[in-house]
Amino acid sequence: MRVISFVNKKGGAGKSTSVCALALYWVERARKRVAVQDMELDGGSSSFVEHIGHPNLAHYEDGDTYDYVLIDTQGGASDAELAEVERSSDLVVIPLLLAPLDVAKAVETAAKLHRPERARLLLNQTRANTTAWRDRARVLDAVPVAPLESHLTRRTAYANLLVDGWSALSREALTELEALAWEVS
Numbered sequence: 001m002r003v004i005s006f007v008n009k010k011g012g013a014g015k016s017t018s019v020c021a022l023a024l025y026w027v028e029r030a031r032k033r034v035a036v037q038d039m040e041l042d043g044g045s046s047s048f049v050e051h052i053g054h055p056n057l058a059h060y061e062d063g064d065t066y067d068y069v070l071i072d073t074q075g076g077a078s079d080a081e082l083a084e085v086e087r088s089s090d091l092v093v094i095p096l097l098l099a100p101l102d103v104a105k106a107v108e109t110a111a112k113l114h115r116p117e118r119a120r121l122l123l124n125q126t127r128a129n130t131t132a133w134r135d136r137a138r139v140l141d142a143v144p145v146a147p148l149e150s151h152l153t154r155r156t157a158y159a160n161l162l163v164d165g166w167s168a169l170s171r172e173a174l175t176e177l178e179a180l181a182w183e184v185s
Contacts (some may be wrong), residue, residue: 005089008183010105013123014095016044025177027056032067035060045072092119107139123151142147
């Protein structure tokens with residue numbers, strides 16, 4: 001069982017959507033058994049698990065057997081919550097939007113990690129034809145965590161999958177998810 005947590009002290013960085021998209025990819029495309037542990041109070045990823053109702057996708061239950069457990073943390077998680085999640089995870093993923101406040105929160109999140117070598121940045125909601133994308137190397141140097149090679153582009157398919165499930169994903173979105181799934185496996 002591989003445990004992957006998605007953390008960022010900032011809300012709106014794409015933690016829940018990334019968890020849901022990756023979980024859906026693994027259960028649909030790779031036929032894996034995936035559990036989601038949602039630490040948010042109003043539980044976007046918990047609602048997704050219930051809404052999709054896939055037999056290989058479940059809420060995390062201690063003692064059950066899964067191929068992957070994806071932990072969705074809340075924005076503004078306490079340092080103690082982050083430490084607990086980090087201890088229980090094989091990999092910590094920090095979704096990062098290429099915007100000044102998001103970078104500052106990713107730096108703050110990374111600074112709280114006890115083992116940053118087990119963490120990776122996920123560039124999220126990227127737009128390739130922007131100044132931010134062209135200057136991303138400078139941004140990535142500011143965060144003391146190695147970036148993933150894969151990234152998720154800003155696509156309506158990711159938002160739509162929360163309601164429509166697998167059918168909402170475009171070929172381009174599937175290609176991105178396949179690269180991400182392979183890299184974090």
